[in-house]
Amino acid sequence: MKFMSYLLSLLLVLSFLPFSGVVHSEEHDVELWNVVKPLDTTVTFLNTGAHPDDERSDFLAYLSRGLGVKTSSLIANRGEGGQNEIGQELGNGLGIIRSREMIEAAKITGVKSYHLSETTSDPIYDFGFSKTPDETLEKWGEELTYERLIRFIRTYQPDILMPSFRDSDSQHGHHRSITILSERAFEDAANPDVFPEQLEEGLSVWQVKKFYLPAESEETATTSLEIGDYDPIYEMSYPQIGEESRYMHKSQGMGNDIGVSPRQTHLELEKSSVETTGTDELFEGIPYDFKEWAEKMPKGEKSLKVHFTKFQKSLEGIISSYPDRGEAFKKTQKALKEAERLQKKTEKSKLEEQMKKDLLHKISLKKEQLNAVSFVASELSVDASAETTVLTKGQEVQVKVQLANQGDEKLKKAEVELVTPEDWVVESGGKAVDLKPGEEREVVFDVEVPGDAEYYHAYDEPVIQAKVSFEAAGAKTTHVQDLEGTIAVLPDVGITLNPEDIVVNRAEVQEEIPVVAKVKNYRNGATSSQVSLTAPEGWEVSPQEVTVQFTESLEEKEVSFTLSPPEDIGEGNFEVDAQAVVGGQTFSSTVQEISYDHIGTFYYLYDSKVNGVAFELLTPENLKVGYIESGFDKVADYLRNVGMDITSLTDEDLASGDLSQYDTIVTGIRAYLSREDLVANNPRLKEYVENGGHLVVQYHKPNDGWDKDTTAPYPLTIGSPSIRWRVTDENADVTVLQPESPLFNYPNAITGSDWDNWVQERGLYYPMEWDDRYETFVSMADPNEEPFDGGILMTEYGQGTYLYTNLVFYRQIQGGIPGGYRIFTNLLSYGQN
Numbered sequence: 001m002k003f004m005s006y007l008l009s010l011l012l013v014l015s016f017l018p019f020s021g022v023v024h025s026e027e028h029d030v031e032l033w034n035v036v037k038p039l040d041t042t043v044t045f046l047n048t049g050a051h052p053d054d055e056r057s058d059f060l061a062y063l064s065r066g067l068g069v070k071t072s073s074l075i076a077n078r079g080e081g082g083q084n085e086i087g088q089e090l091g092n093g094l095g096i097i098r099s100r101e102m103i104e105a106a107k108i109t110g111v112k113s114y115h116l117s118e119t120t121s122d123p124i125y126d127f128g129f130s131k132t133p134d135e136t137l138e139k140w141g142e143e144l145t146y147e148r149l150i151r152f153i154r155t156y157q158p159d160i161l162m163p164s165f166r167d168s169d170s171q172h173g174h175h176r177s178i179t180i181l182s183e184r185a186f187e188d189a190a191n192p193d194v195f196p197e198q199l200e201e202g203l204s205v206w207q208v209k210k211f212y213l214p215a216e217s218e219e220t221a222t223t224s225l226e227i228g229d230y231d232p233i234y235e236m237s238y239p240q241i242g243e244e245s246r247y248m249h250k251s252q253g254m255g256n257d258i259g260v261s262p263r264q265t266h267l268e269l270e271k272s273s274v275e276t277t278g279t280d281e282l283f284e285g286i287p288y289d290f291k292e293w294a295e296k297m298p299k300g301e302k303s304l305k306v307h308f309t310k311f312q313k314s315l316e317g318i319i320s321s322y323p324d325r326g327e328a329f330k331k332t333q334k335a336l337k338e339a340e341r342l343q344k345k346t347e348k349s350k351l352e353e354q355m356k357k358d359l360l361h362k363i364s365l366k367k368e369q370l371n372a373v374s375f376v377a378s379e380l381s382v383d384a385s386a387e388t389t390v391l392t393k394g395q396e397v398q399v400k401v402q403l404a405n406q407g408d409e410k411l412k413k414a415e416v417e418l419v420t421p422e423d424w425v426v427e428s429g430g431k432a433v434d435l436k437p438g439e440e441r442e443v444v445f446d447v448e449v450p451g452d453a454e455y456y457h458a459y460d461e462p463v464i465q466a467k468v469s470f471e472a473a474g475a476k477t478t479h480v481q482d483l484e485g486t487i488a489v490l491p492d493v494g495i496t497l498n499p500e501d502i503v504v505n506r507a508e509v510q511e512e513i514p515v516v517a518k519v520k521n522y523r524n525g526a527t528s529s530q531v532s533l534t535a536p537e538g539w540e541v542s543p544q545e546v547t548v549q550f551t552e553s554l555e556e557k558e559v560s561f562t563l564s565p566p567e568d569i570g571e572g573n574f575e576v577d578a579q580a581v582v583g584g585q586t587f588s589s590t591v592q593e594i595s596y597d598h599i600g601t602f603y604y605l606y607d608s609k610v611n612g613v614a615f616e617l618l619t620p621e622n623l624k625v626g627y628i629e630s631g632f633d634k635v636a637d638y639l640r641n642v643g644m645d646i647t648s649l650t651d652e653d654l655a656s657g658d659l660s661q662y663d664t665i666v667t668g669i670r671a672y673l674s675r676e677d678l679v680a681n682n683p684r685l686k687e688y689v690e691n692g693g694h695l696v697v698q699y700h701k702p703n704d705g706w707d708k709d710t711t712a713p714y715p716l717t718i719g720s721p722s723i724r725w726r727v728t729d730e731n732a733d734v735t736v737l738q739p740e741s742p743l744f745n746y747p748n749a750i751t752g753s754d755w756d757n758w759v760q761e762r763g764l765y766y767p768m769e770w771d772d773r774y775e776t777f778v779s780m781a782d783p784n785e786e787p788f789d790g791g792i793l794m795t796e797y798g799q800g801t802y803l804y805t806n807l808v809f810y811r812q813i814q815g816g817i818p819g820g821y822r823i824f825t826n827l828l829s830y831g832q833n
Helices: 030-040 057-067 091-109 133-140 142-156 173-188 196-200 238-246 290-296 299-320 325-348 353-378 635-641 651-656 676-680 682-690 809-814 818-828
Strands: 044-049 070-075 112-115 160-163 210-214 223-226 264-272 380-386 396-405 411-419 425-427 433-435 440-448 465-472 475-482 493-498 501-505 513-521 527-534 540-542 546-550 556-564 572-582 585-587 589-596 600-607 609-615 624-628 645-648 664-667 694-697 716-718 734-736 767-770 778-780 792-797 800-805
Touching (some): 057 070, 057 264, 091 112, 091 238, 091 600, 142 173, 160 173, 173 210, 353 465, 380 465, 380 475, 433 440, 513 572, 546 556, 609 818, 624 635, 676 682, 682 792
Parallel strands (some): 044 070, 624 645, 624 664, 664 694
Antiparallel strands (some): 380 396, 493 513, 527 546, 527 572, 589 600, 734 778, 792 800
């Protein structure tokens, strides 16, 4: 069986409470089982990979939910270069979505998720598809990437390390890079000469015990695991739990409904630092629990061996108390005290240094897990919220934390404190109190945001958290919980410009370019703001400044400006900056609000400005275009902004409208996926072409509602697997096969420079087969590969023409690339000369 892939992402989820959703069984206490099962083993497992949603979810669910293995995923980037099936966010905005989706997916499989990428536009960025690890590591910075990887391994200290993918030519260059570095790290993380500065900072070297790869086939596997078992607690199989997590990756269209059936995972052991007894079991040679650790101790540590064996029995006793929360709570308090004593005994022992470090690390992890059991079993309910989730610098906000003891045991010294940045001012909410069963308590805090507070960043820890602690039977339990919603420190006002990108057509310089600034008040209450635009020298802006009055928080108003470029504007890029002055302070940020039901609401802050480019763009007079928007691109808006007559076609238009009024009809990228009405009315589009129309279809994936035999007028098969059918080098040489064609001469004379400065790639999902009646027009290839000549296909059909292109014009047009505009305009204008 081919091994799928697996990796996860984002910051450590501070709450120890994993997956409490998906299954809400009346018969089983899933929340309790989630936290007691990990007490069964001391093994830690780390998966490494490249992008969010690449994880082998079924295997992770088996390890974490099925066996209780502490399982984590470390992935490289945020998936910024991918596609978005739920909205129009791309780049960093999409990276935020995919990172949050990863967190939600991890809650379901019980996996901790981490990233090598630390911030937006981090060097370890998803720059798009890469066919080689050399290109990937050159762009990421190999030294930076490897240093972060070694640092993480030395911090997390995994027993088993397994990348999601093999280093093979059929794999994404990002995947291959992480696999190569992970295998190298097997030795280097244990080598004190590799990044010695990490050791000076307090980290220790770490020797991974086993390094596995997904097997090439069942025949090459050294270890095969049956992971398809049905789990009666979750009332699902582990692959079903995995698919529930995959449904969280909605921006990538993941998740499938599957039944319960056998499923195997096949692995190849590539490296090992432990001795085995000749078996090929996954954990052979690695102590599975503290009893097995005790068996490895020297004879001179007889007392310590007894204590570790006894401690393991205590842990197993907690598991066996399931589903009795009261019994689990009592046993956990004893185990917490036992763990403290065991830690001290181990520190004082004469064990070999490496074994001592290993055991102290395992004890610390077990204390975290016991802490989680204690909190869940206590049945202490915690509700934490702020009076507003949006904050500004200097603001005061009230935070309420409500505690309710819903269990049967008294919780002594129950206390709440807020975790905030050091310079925040927090007035205490009260002293610790004892909470008897059935008692409730509300703790109120007054919080002041400093005037120099950091603005919100989606990858930072929450700016306010509630830390709750209590004692019982002499043991202390601590729980950190996020507040409801996303608490964000934002600018006093945010400015969103429309359009964010403009083109000045040097063929006919616009006298006036309208720009609308949406100004949103994030201050708590009424305020006033003076809004203005700053344009390059020689431009005129009208009005010069507008005063906007707000009466309440989160109010939004629009301000209209007119830009007038100079008649003799030179070719090239330019910027128009926006600013708003509030109370003498200047703000110049766009606050992109990202909100979806499955992840919540988050923000991306960036400079508020219009990115502009000036170049010559010729368009046919009176060309009328109908655009079938998919929701995945903004091409229609960008073409309107350069003065083209673009009408967005509705469901009704496709079903019964007069399509003959349009000279050209265009489909947005992957429109056959998002527009069921397009699939249903595709025969009308072909009839439109047959009657003399010109239809331009932008790229699709093979499964985007695309029928290779009937969607296009003649058979056209989209390439699969997609890794083969791409030109990822955005600078790849382009050969025009029919330079005399109007496609390259009308209305714009296309030259070699029009293929310069493209972004991310040339094309993807190239057609792999097509009917002989299609003509080809361009040829291009990645280095050392055979060229593709299907980037632009066109055929006559009846009295009209049908054109299919998989070149990524939408990225070029939305990125302000002159050649992208000029070539695409020619494609739309075919037949008009």
